[in-house]
Amino acid sequence: MKYCRMEVDGRPEWGLVEERAGALWITSRLSSPWETGSAEPLGEPLLLSQARLLAPVTPSKILCVGRNYRDHAKELGNEVPAEPLLFFKPPSSLLGDGGVVRMPRVSERIDYEGELAVVIGRRLRNFTADQDVSTCIHGLTVANDVTARDLQKKDGQWTRAKGFDTFCPVGPVVDTSVTADAIAAGLLVETRLNSELRQHGSTADFIFSLPQLLAYITAAITLEPGDLLLTGTPAGVGPVSAGDIVEVTVAGVGTLRNTFTAEEN
Ligand code: ZN
Numbered sequence: 001m002k003y004c005r006m007e008v009d010g011r012p013e014w015g016l017v018e019e020r021a022g023a024l025w026i027t028s029r030l031s032s033p034w035e036t037g038s039a040e041p042l043g044e045p046l047l048l049s050q051a052r053l054l055a056p057v058t059p060s061k062i063l064c065v066g067r068n069y070r071d072h073a074k075e076l077g078n079e080v081p082a083e084p085l086l087f088f089k090p091p092s093s094l095l096g097d098g099g100v101v102r103m104p105r106v107s108e109r110i111d112y113e114g115e116l117a118v119v120i121g122r123r124l125r126n127f128t129a130d131q132d133v134s135t136c137i138h139g140l141t142v143a144n145d146v147t148a149r150d151l152q153k154k155d156g157q158w159t160r161a162k163g164f165d166t167f168c169p170v171g172p173v174v175d176t177s178v179t180a181d182a183i184a185a186g187l188l189v190e191t192r193l194n195s196e197l198r199q200h201g202s203t204a205d206f207i208f209s210l211p212q213l214l215a216y217i218t219a220a221i222t223l224e225p226g227d228l229l230l231t232g233t234p235a236g237v238g239p240v241s242a243g244d245i246v247e248v249t250v251a252g253v254g255t256l257r258n259t260f261t262a263e264e265n
Helices: 070-075 149-155 159-163 180-185 210-218
Strands: 002-008 011-020 023-030 039-047 062-066 085-089 100-103 110-112 114-120 137-144 188-193 196-202 228-230 245-250 254-262
Touching (some): 002 023, 011 039, 085 159, 114 245, 137 228, 137 254, 149 159, 180 210, 210 228
Parallel strands (some): 062 228
Antiparallel strands (some): 023 039, 062 085, 114 137, 114 228, 188 196, 188 245, 245 254
16 A cells, blocks of 8 residues: 655645556545555545645654665765664654755755655564564655755764754655565665766665664664654765755655755845
């Protein structure tokens, strides 16, 4: 199943997304994406591309992994980490597909980072890597871990550099059908800047697998259903300019498209 979250008459609604004749349509309203029996068909199906999309997640927290692809760690001159490197993005940084990322004036270098994101399916505490990871996943989506690279270096802590409002575009949909095995086997993660391919990686190249990440995280932090995990970015990160369009694609899950604009005075 694929679902989205959209604004209808100023209110957020969940929508069931179905493919018809090669296009994605919102065909039903869902009272909750956690109750599959809650679909109520729309009078007129709506093209996904014409909906006012919100991020299709409502996490209590957004956990992120830095440097989880060898070639990306190297491109920024960093060592391959011995343990997962964790940070948070605040839920206030969420933005939907089609939304505009505001580039803060205090930064002179803002980068895209295309990533696979995992929606957590159940409360997780002290998960061990030998447990069945498939029951931990509600679904998969696509994220752009927008980063003020200069502030990341300047601050030491990453909170501000990763946490500006609009710095966490997610969507357009959550796909609940892709399995943990598919992540391990390798999902293609690609980023295009103004239609030009800039990142091309596979989740098969994770330094730390999803079970290893969940074990490491939940030894410290309880994950709740609906929490979001950004799994790291492959090589090819780079800066954006005002007016740029960034598209992140995770094969089989979707393409997330956002424009960037300079913050107004
Ligand atoms: Zn990242």
